[in-house]
Structure formats: C-alpha cells, structure tokens
Amino acid sequence: MPRSLSDxxxxxxxxxxxxxxxxxxxxxxxxxxxxxxxxxxxxKRLALEVTSRRGKARxxxxxxxxxxxxxxxxxxxxxxxxxxxxxxxxxxxxxQEHPERCGxxxxxxxxxxxxxxxxxxxxxxxxRKFLQLREEILTRLIDWLGGERVGKDNKLLFKFGGMDFxxxxxxPNKALALVLGKAxxxxxxxxxxxxxxxxxxxxxxxxxxxxxWFTSQIRGQAPLLIIDHVDKIRxxxxxxxxxxxxxxxxxxxxxxxxxxxxxxxxxxxLRHSVESKWGRPIMxxxxxxxxxxxxSIPPIYLKIVKNAGLDALIHQESLHLLARxxxxxxxxxxxxxxxACKEAHLAGHRRIEPSDARKVIQDAEIAYQDYTTTELALLxxxxxxxxxxxxxATLLRSPxxxxxxxxxxxxxxxLVHPLARSALAKxxxxxxxAFA
Numbered sequence: 001m002p003r004s005l006s007d008x009x010x011x012x013x014x015x016x017x018x019x020x021x022x023x024x025x026x027x028x029x030x031x032x033x034x035x036x037x038x039x040x041x042x043x044k045r046l047a048l049e050v051t052s053r054r055g056k057a058r059x060x061x062x063x064x065x066x067x068x069x070x071x072x073x074x075x076x077x078x079x080x081x082x083x084x085x086x087x088x089x090x091x092x093x094x095x096q097e098h099p100e101r102c103g104x105x106x107x108x109x110x111x112x113x114x115x116x117x118x119x120x121x122x123x124x125x126x127x128r129k130f131l132q133l134r135e136e137i138l139t140r141l142i143d144w145l146g147g148e149r150v151g152k153d154n155k156l157l158f159k160f161g162g163m164d165f166x167x168x169x170x171x172p173n174k175a176l177a178l179v180l181g182k183a184x185x186x187x188x189x190x191x192x193x194x195x196x197x198x199x200x201x202x203x204x205x206x207x208x209x210x211x212x213w214f215t216s217q218i219r220g221q222a223p224l225l226i227i228d229h230v231d232k233i234r235x236x237x238x239x240x241x242x243x244x245x246x247x248x249x250x251x252x253x254x255x256x257x258x259x260x261x262x263x264x265x266x267x268x269x270l271r272h273s274v275e276s277k278w279g280r281p282i283m284x285x286x287x288x289x290x291x292x293x294x295x296s297i298p299p300i301y302l303k304i305v306k307n308a309g310l311d312a313l314i315h316q317e318s319l320h321l322l323a324r325x326x327x328x329x330x331x332x333x334x335x336x337x338x339x340a341c342k343e344a345h346l347a348g349h350r351r352i353e354p355s356d357a358r359k360v361i362q363d364a365e366i367a368y369q370d371y372t373t374t375e376l377a378l379l380x381x382x383x384x385x386x387x388x389x390x391x392x393a394t395l396l397r398s399p400x401x402x403x404x405x406x407x408x409x410x411x412x413x414x415l416v417h418p419l420a421r422s423a424l425a426k427x428x429x430x431x432x433x434a435f436a
Contacts, residue, residue, distance in 0.1 A: 020335035055222030057256035063284035066331030094229035104246035106187035231260035239265035286328030318357035
C-alpha cells in the first residue's frame with residue numbers, strides 16, 4: 001500500500017521527525033529535526049577564534065530568531081569535542097528557565113550550574129582539593145542566598161519566590177547542583193526587586209576556582225564555555241547588563257567563551273559598545289530564499305524534507321511555496337512542514353498538495369497582521385532601500401517582518417519578509433490614496 005499522509009500512522013511518523021521548537025541534531029532522534037550542514041563558514045570562524053586565542057577567546061554569535069544558531073552551536077560543540085583535547089562545557093540559558101529578562105548574575109549562575117554538572121565526567125571527585133572547593137562553594141551560596149541549616153537533619157532551607165525549597169546534604173554533589181539550578185532559575189525569572197542581588201564579581205571568583213580545577217585535570221588547557229540562548233534576552237536593560245556592564249567580569253573568566261547574543265541589541269545604540277568590547281559578532285544569516293519564478297531550490301530545504309521521509313509525500317510546488325514563504329528562517333520552514341502535513345491529513349490528501357501549502361501560508365499571514373503603523377512605515381522604507389538596519393532593529397523582534405540576508409556587496413541585504421508583503425502592500429495602497 002502506498003504511503004499516504006491521510007493515514008494517521010504515516011502522519012505520526014512524519015511529525016516525529018520534525019520539531020520546530022528544539023535544535024536540530026545530527027543523530028536525528030525521534031521528535032527532533034535532523035541536523036543538516038549548511039553553506040556557512042560559522043564553524044571555521046569559531047574554530048579559528050578558539051584555537052588562535054586559547055583560554056582567552058571572547059566571541060559572540062548572533063542572527064535573527066529561528067535561523068539555527070542553537071543547532072549550529074550544538075554541532076560545533078560536538079565537532080570540537082571529537083577533534084580537540086579541549087574540555088568544553090555547553091551552557092544552556094533556556095534550560096529550566098525563561099531568559100527574556102535574565103541579567104548578568106542569572107547568566108553567571110547558569111554557567112556555574114552547567115560547569116558543576118560537568119564535574120561528573122571526572123573520576124577524581126573524591127580528592128581533597130575537590131572536596132574543599134565543593135565545601136567553599138556551598139558555604140558561600142548558603143550565605144548569599146539566605147539558606148538556613150535545619151537542626152541536625154543535615155538539611156538546608158532556602159526561600160525562592162516566597163516558597164520554601166529544602167535541600168538535603170546527604171549527597172553534597174547533588175545538593176550543590178540543585179541549589180545552583182534553583183538560584184539560576186530564580187534570578188532569570190524574578191522581578192529585579194525580588195532577586196538576591198548577588199555580586200557577579202564574587203560569583204566569578206568562585207567560578208574561576210572551579211574552572212582552574214578543570215584546567216588541572218585536562219593537561220593545563222583552559223576550558224571552552226559555549227553559552228547558548230543568551231540571544232533570547234529581550235529586555236533592553238538586561239541585554240545591556242550582560243553584554244556591556246558585565247564585560248569586566250567576562251574578561252576575568254579563565255576560559256574561552258563563545259556566546260549567542262540578541263541580534264536587535266547588537267545594533268542601534270549598543271552596536272559600537274558591543275563591538276568595542278567583544279569584537280564584531282559572527283553573524284548567522286538565513287538560508288537563501290528561492291524565487292517562485294525559478295525552478296531551483298537550495299539543497300538544504302530538500303534535505304530537511306528527505307530526512308523527515310516526506311520526499312515522496314510533497315508536491316514540488318508545495319515545497320517551493322513553503323521554502324519561499326519561510327523567508328529562509330529554518331525554524332519557520334520546519335513549522336510550515338508540520339502544519340502542511342496536518343492540512344494534507346485533514347483534506348484526505350496522500351501528499352502535501354499546493355492547496356495545503358497555500359492554506360498554511362495564508363494562516364501565517366493572518367497571524368502576523370498586527371503590525372503598527374510605525375513598523376509598516378519602516379518596512380516601506382526598507383522596500384525602497386532608504387533605511388539602515390539600525391533604524392529597523394525593532395522589527396527584528398518578529399521572525400517575519402524583516403530578513404537580513406547574507407551580504408552580496410559587503411553590506412547585509414535588507415529584505416521584506418515574504419509573509420509581510422501582503423500587509424505592506426495594503427499600507428502602501430492606503431498611503432497612495434492619502435496623497436492622491
């Protein structure tokens with residue numbers, strides 16, 4: 001019997017190979033999109049930064065929402081682990097927390113949490129030096145976070161957000177991991193007035209002691225910290241705290257650092273400050289957007305479809321439409337494929353027909369019709385090539401308003417996202433009538 005998306009089991013199989021909310025991985029596990037290499041020099045540039053400045057690299061990676069920064073960093077992490085003797089810690093700001101308003105202290109606590117977790121990879125955790133370090137960290141955290149020892153029960157009691165949080169010291173390594181994780185989560189999600197107000201300088205001193213212990217275990221080479229999802233910080237004050245105000249603390253960390261940065265906050269007023277303190281961020285651009293008038297589609301779109309087992313279950317025109325209207329944003333493209341599979345199933349189609357693709361695109365256009373007059377005016381200027389990226393930075397908070405395409409003649413090319421063109425056309429028509 002031929003495969004068909006009208007069959008519920010076939011639909012489940014296809015959807016199980018696509019996930020727009022999680023990073024793509026090379027293994028292609030269930031409920032995860034398989035990673036596909038792209039035509040980008042990102043990995044080469046990162047490797048050069050890390051190897052040419054061992055233990056001292058300070059590199060930001062930025063790009064629009066959904067272009068694949070996490071997928072690329074995760075693959076770089078695994079490539080470096082296999083190709084070098086460096087000890088690498090992957091720090092995830094989004095794990096157990098929401099980074100939208102996370103300031104520098106929350107980021108440093110996250111790094112501390114994930115570095116402590118990585119001590120499990122070493123067999124020499126019973127050595128006196130390690131035990132002394134663990135005791136020092138735990139003692140300082142109890143003091144900073146207002147923890148209380150409860151009687152003789154070998155128990156600590158913290159208050160996070162007004163709620164009691166008990167920690168038992170029977171397993172000190174696990175207890176410290178729990179305290180660091182909860183403290184990082186609290187600092188990331190709480191209002192500034194409810195935070196503990198830890199001094200990053202003190203945290204960095206303790207973190208450096210742990211990093212030095214790593215260095216002593218790995219032939220004297222300083223570790224590499226890959227810090228992901230810092231680009232999801234949306235609050236301007238929090239972004240400035242992390243990228244600008246905390247730079248003296250970043251410079252003191254005894255490890256190389258590769259960190260994502262929120263694209264809109266590396267532009268405009270903060271651009272020169274960011275570049276003077278970190279160097280110019282490495283940019284990850286959207287993949288090329290195919291033209292509907294052209295029959296060619298960049299290979300990565302086809303490979304994602306093939307990896308999901310959809311190559312025989314999608315009409316060529318449908319694939320072209322979904323690729324085009326994704327705007328080169330791979331997260332959007334994967335989400336479109338998921339939605340189109342469901343539309344095909346509901347319509348009783350064997351494969352994703354053009355009508356299914358158009359329905360998905362139409363729904364996406366309707367969902368993003370809430371542009372303000374100011375945003376539409378900026379899009380109008382961009383379409384006439386009369387505005388710079390700094391002026392249009394506010395549009396970068398939406399994944400579909402603006403596409404910053406890879407440079408052709410030295411400068412990034414600003415394009416109106418295909419999904420935004422309908423709203424822009426209506427705005428331009430009203431403007432013409434107003435001046436008529």
